[in-house]
Amino acid sequence: MSEPDGFRAETRAWLEANCPAPMRTPITSAEMVWSSSRTVFLDDDQRVWFERMRDRGWFVPGWPREYGGGGLDARQQRVLEQEMLALGCRQPQYNLGVWMLGPVLLELGTDEQKREHLPKMARGQARWCQGFSEPNAGSDLASLRTAAVRDGDEFVVNGQKIWTSYGDRADWMYALVRTDPAAKKQEGITFLLIDMKTPGITVRPIELISGKSEFSQVFFDDVRVPVRNVVGGVDRGWSVAKKLLDHERAAMSKFTEGGAPSHDALAAAAPYLAAAGPVWRDRLAGALMDQQAFALTTRRMHEMAQARQDVSALGAIMKLVQTEQESAKYELLQQVMGQRGLSWEGDGYTAEEHDVCRLWLYTKVYTIAGGSSEIQLNLIARRVLGLPG
Ligand SMILES: Cc1cc2nc3c(=O)[nH]c(=O)nc-3n(C[C@H](O)[C@H](O)[C@H](O)COP(=O)(O)OP(=O)(O)OC[C@H]3O[C@@H](n4cnc5c(N)ncnc54)[C@H](O)[C@@H]3O)c2cc1C
Structure with missing residues (x-):
């Protein structure tokens, strides 16, 4: 990929200099910073990372600078996402406003609504x-x-x-x-x-x-x-809601890209996998290949969006595949780990083992929230395949 403006190198250098080392480790749900009028930080590293990204406008890198955004174009946003992913940087904050409402207000809000609400989202001041x-x-x-x-x-x-x-x-x-x-x-x-x-x-x-x-x-x-x-x-309001749900699906389909808490579940399961037979290893390899194919498809979709093609309907496919794939992966880990994959709390288990159980349960949630998998299938039938309702 050509990098005409040196943006990638600059971005990487800035992230390396400004993202504290503890903010480059996988995040747990307890460590997520939900920005609001009463934002709570667990430690100084979280606060510093939040403030530095906020001051650069990178809670919302693609929004115009007048509303507190970073003013980046689509390519630069993608580069920023890729560099954060490569360094393992955590999301500095979470907020439904930023993911879902903000893009809708940018498109359909009145000037007054934009001036009142967007800067507060961009600075993490309203949940x-x-x-x-x-x-x-x-x-x-x-x-x-x-x-x-x-x-x-x-x-x-x-x-x-x-x-x-x-x-x-x-x-x-x-x-x-x-x-x-x-x-x-x-x-x-x-x-x-x-x-x-x-x-x-x-x-x-x-x-x-x-x-x-x-x-x-x-x-x-x-x-x-x-x-x-x-x-x-x-x-x-119905057409506004449909736009918002498109943004919700897009946000949910990015979960494996660091949008949601993720532990290295495979690392927790590694000792069990080593002992498991070839059938299990084969199934796991299949799951990892699906994951890689999904990542490549996501990249293709970004490139289509950059070429100004309408990809809004594809969000239903991405949300469905991402959430069902994660669910299948954790099902598989559970089966390989047996009883230890079901541990929730208590002695004799590692924190990672407990997390496999928690994240397995969470994968169920993602197949319902934002529209269940059956509803995504209905949407795909109508909006992508053009079948009758
Ligand atoms: C973690 C989580 C967070 C959520 N957060 C919010 C939130 O912040 N705000 C909010 O407003 N809502 C939220 N929800 C609610 C969520 O949007 C609904 O749970 C979801 O839309 C399903 O609606 P329901 O629970 O009423 O189930 P139902 O609509 O009753 O569906 C029950 C079952 O029937 C199936 N079904 C229903 N209709 C059809 C159909 N036409 N074709 C095929 N199958 C069908 C569904 O797939 C499902 O399996 C959240 C849900 C979860 C799990």
Whole structure:
């Protein structure tokens, strides 16, 4: 690949000089820095890495500089990703705003919305959550019922969201609400930005079997939201949501590129693999080849995007393949490791062995969040293969 401007060499030198050594090790979920108005750092290395990347605009390298971004073109962004990957640099921060809402606001937001929200995302000062799913509207999102009724310059919102990841820690929510109950179900929906401090919002964390609570239920009781917080027009939220979900799928399909916590699961399983027979080793080689083929396909997709070809529909394929492939890989490791691959806590096991079990469980999550695998197959049928709905 030709590097006309020396950007790769400069980027590598900067990363080598500025990324503290502990920030070049695989990250665990407990070590992820979720940026917000109350960002918490576990140590100085995390803070320094966060601040240096923030000040360079590299939380959002492709966004314009006027909104706090790095102003890089598509090729330079890819070079930055590759160099971070090569050095094993951790993501300096995580935020749904940056991954999903930001690109939508850049395309469809009003100037006021861009000025208010994008710089805060780019500087890691506001955490966003996603208020789409409801108790009877998950895969069938268009059946959502949370209502927003116009009252002058405001909407009054009533209803309930569920499975809102980290709703209890978010500063803002981007939500889908029903503004025209008489319209066909996709047509009466509006995309709203809601300040989580607004009176009338109650967040109830849902406790999981692990004892942790990553999800919430969010209740809206006469919550007043300014009309200026509508993105993309009243009753036009469905097309905004579809764009946002394209960005969500793209973010999820990058998980093996350092977007999510990852331990060297293979290293944990190495002693078992050495003892395993040729059949198991053959299956593992197959899984690794699939992983490599996926990485190459991702690269091809980036090059198509750079050539300004529309790759948005391919996101469904990438999300499906990536999440199912990871799931299959961990299934295989579990089988090879036997009972030790199921250890969760307790003595006599290494931390890596415990992590294999945790990450195996997490792979299930990724095949549901962001639209289940069956829904991705439906999308591929319609948007890629052009089959009837
Ligand atoms: C880790 C995680 C984080 C999440 N975070 C958020 C969040 O922050 N905000 C948010 O709004 N939501 C969030 N969700 C919710 C997620 O979007 C939904 O769980 C998902 O869309 C599926 O909806 P459901 O759970 O209602 O299942 P259902 O829609 O009831 O589906 C149940 C099963 O039926 C299958 N199915 C349904 N319809 C079809 C169909 N037409 N064709 C074929 N099969 C079908 C599904 O694939 C699934 O296997 C999260 C979920 C997870 C697991």
